[in-house]
Amino acid sequence: MKRLLILGAGTGGTIIANKMRKVLKDDWNITIIDKSKLHYYQPGQIFIPFKLYGYNSEDGCVKPSGQYIPDGVNFVNDEITAVNPNEHRVTTKGGSYEYDWLVIALGCRIAPEEIPGMEEGYGKNVFYFYTMKSALDMQKALEQFDGGKLVLNIAEYPIKCPVAPIEYVCLADYYFTQRGIRDKVEISVVTGMQGVFTKPIAGDMMGSMLGERGIKVIPNFNLAEVDSSKGVIKSYDGQEVQFDFLAAIPPNLGAKVFDGHDMADGNCYILTDPKTLKSAKYDNVFVLGDSTNVTTSKAGSVAHFEAEIVYENLLAEIEGKEPHPDFDGHSNCFIETGYNKAHLIDFNYTQQPVPGKLPYPLVGPFSLLKETRMNHWGKMFFRWYYWNMLLKDRFSKSMELFLPTRMSYRGKDKHYLEK
Ligand SMILES: Cc1cc2nc3c(=O)[nH]c(=O)nc-3n(C[C@H](O)[C@H](O)[C@H](O)COP(=O)(O)OP(=O)(O)OC[C@H]3O[C@@H](n4cnc5c(N)ncnc54)[C@H](O)[C@@H]3O)c2cc1C
Incomplete structure (x- = not known):
C-alpha cells in the first residue's frame, strides 16, 4: 500500500484530498490530519464585526471538516507536533504516520504575543478579526463604540488576504454611515508599507478611494509596541498614533511545528519552489496555501490554483516524470x-x-x-x-x-x- 499524507484540512488540504482520491487507485492510502474538526470560511470574518450582508454570526461560515473529506480518505483529528522529512514521518500528539508523499497545507496563524502590549489590550480597546472568535468579539465591541479614533494597524507583512485591511476600513466607513455616526469616527490605516497595497496601479487607485471617503493612510509605520492604557501604538522609529479602538492585524506566522525547522524560513513558512510547489529542501514533499514562502498573496484563491498545480505535479512524480515548473503565482x-x-x-x-x-x-x-x-x-x-x-x-x-x-x-x- 502506498501512502499519501496531507497535513491540514483547510482550503488547500481539503481540495487536494478530493482531487487525489478521484485519481489514485485503491492501493493508495490517503490520510489527512487536522487539529480542528471545524472548517471555517475565513472571508466571512471581514463582515462579521459589522454584521453586514447577513453575516451576523458564524452561521454559514463554519461546517464540520468531515463533511468535505471524501469517502476513502482517513481523517485524523489531532495536532501535528513534528515533521521528519528524513524519515518520511509525521508525529501527532496521539500517533505517528509514515508517508511516501507528503502535502503540507497548514496555513498560517496570528501571533499577537510577538508585539509587546497587544495581548494585554485585547478585549479592552484592542481587537482582531483574523479568527472567528476574535471577529465575534469585535462585533460586540463595535456595537458599544459611539465615536473616536478607529485605527486599523498591520503589524508586519506578509499577512493572509492582503486586501483585508482595505476591505475593513471601507466596511467601517459604510457601517458607521449606516449607524448615522460617521462624522464622529476618524478612520485610519497605519501600515509599514508605503501605501495600502503593494502593487502600484492598484495601490494608487485604492489610496485615492480611501482619500475620497475621508480615510487617512499613515505609511512607513513599523509597529513596535501597543500601549492600550494610553491608547497609543508606537513604531520602532519613535512615531506614535493615538487610538480609541484598535483593529489590529497581529503578525502572521506559519505553523508553529516549523519553528526552527530546516524546511522553513524564520517565520515558519516552508521554503517552496515557486513554480513547481515542491519543498525546496526535501523530495516527495509538496506545499500549498498560506504555508508556502512563495511571493504571491496568501489567499484562498491562491490555495485553489496551487492545488491544481500540486495535483498535476504530484501525479507526474508518482508516474516517474518531472514536475512542471508551471505555477505563475495567479x-x-x-x-x-x-x-x-x-x-x-x-x-x-x-x-x-x-x-x-x-x-x-x-x-x-x-x-x-x-x-x-x-x-x-x-x-x-x-x-x-x-x-x-x-x-x-x-x-x-x-x-x-x-x-x-x-x-x-x-x-x-x-x-x-x-x-
Ligand atoms: C479575515 C479574512 C478574510 C479573508 N478573505 C479572503 C478573500 O476574500 N479571498 C481569498 O481568496 N482569501 C481570503 N482569506 C484567506 C483564506 O481564507 C486563506 O488564504 C486560505 O484559507 C488558506 O488556505 P490554507 O489551506 O493554506 O490554510 P487554512 O485554510 O487556514 O487551513 C490550515 C489548516 O491547518 C490546520 N493546522 C494548523 N496547524 C496545525 C497543526 N499543528 N496540527 C494540525 N492541524 C493544524 C488548521 O487547523 C487549519 O484547518 C481571508 C482570510 C481572513 C482571515
Whole structure:
C-alpha cells in the first residue's frame, strides 16, 4: 500500500484530498490530519464585526471538516507536533504516520504575543478579526463604540488576504454611515508599507478611494509596541498614533511545528519552489496555501490554483516524470468596499493588477479595479461556491473559464499592461 499524507484540512488540504482520491487507485492510502474538526470560511470574518450582508454570526461560515473529506480518505483529528522529512514521518500528539508523499497545507496563524502590549489590550480597546472568535468579539465591541479614533494597524507583512485591511476600513466607513455616526469616527490605516497595497496601479487607485471617503493612510509605520492604557501604538522609529479602538492585524506566522525547522524560513513558512510547489529542501514533499514562502498573496484563491498545480505535479512524480515548473503565482480577489459594491483584482508573479473585464473582454460581467455591484454579488455568491463546489472539486474543468489556474490576459486593459 502506498501512502499519501496531507497535513491540514483547510482550503488547500481539503481540495487536494478530493482531487487525489478521484485519481489514485485503491492501493493508495490517503490520510489527512487536522487539529480542528471545524472548517471555517475565513472571508466571512471581514463582515462579521459589522454584521453586514447577513453575516451576523458564524452561521454559514463554519461546517464540520468531515463533511468535505471524501469517502476513502482517513481523517485524523489531532495536532501535528513534528515533521521528519528524513524519515518520511509525521508525529501527532496521539500517533505517528509514515508517508511516501507528503502535502503540507497548514496555513498560517496570528501571533499577537510577538508585539509587546497587544495581548494585554485585547478585549479592552484592542481587537482582531483574523479568527472567528476574535471577529465575534469585535462585533460586540463595535456595537458599544459611539465615536473616536478607529485605527486599523498591520503589524508586519506578509499577512493572509492582503486586501483585508482595505476591505475593513471601507466596511467601517459604510457601517458607521449606516449607524448615522460617521462624522464622529476618524478612520485610519497605519501600515509599514508605503501605501495600502503593494502593487502600484492598484495601490494608487485604492489610496485615492480611501482619500475620497475621508480615510487617512499613515505609511512607513513599523509597529513596535501597543500601549492600550494610553491608547497609543508606537513604531520602532519613535512615531506614535493615538487610538480609541484598535483593529489590529497581529503578525502572521506559519505553523508553529516549523519553528526552527530546516524546511522553513524564520517565520515558519516552508521554503517552496515557486513554480513547481515542491519543498525546496526535501523530495516527495509538496506545499500549498498560506504555508508556502512563495511571493504571491496568501489567499484562498491562491490555495485553489496551487492545488491544481500540486495535483498535476504530484501525479507526474508518482508516474516517474518531472514536475512542471508551471505555477505563475495567479491570485484573484474581490475587495468588498461597502454600499453593495466591490473591486476585483487579478494578478500573478509578474503582472500587477490592472483595469479591465473578467472573464470576457468588454462584457465581463466582472470589472477589474472598478467598484461595481456585479463584483459585490460575485463576492456574495462565492460562499455558496466555496462550500458546494470548490472544496469538493466539483466541475473544476467547467470553472476553468472563470477561475483559470494560470492567469489569463484576456480582458485586461492593454494600455496598462504595456506600462
Ligand atoms: C479575515 C479574512 C478574510 C479573508 N478573505 C479572503 C478573500 O476574500 N479571498 C481569498 O481568496 N482569501 C481570503 N482569506 C484567506 C483564506 O481564507 C486563506 O488564504 C486560505 O484559507 C488558506 O488556505 P490554507 O489551506 O493554506 O490554510 P487554512 O485554510 O487556514 O487551513 C490550515 C489548516 O491547518 C490546520 N493546522 C494548523 N496547524 C496545525 C497543526 N499543528 N496540527 C494540525 N492541524 C493544524 C488548521 O487547523 C487549519 O484547518 C481571508 C482570510 C481572513 C482571515
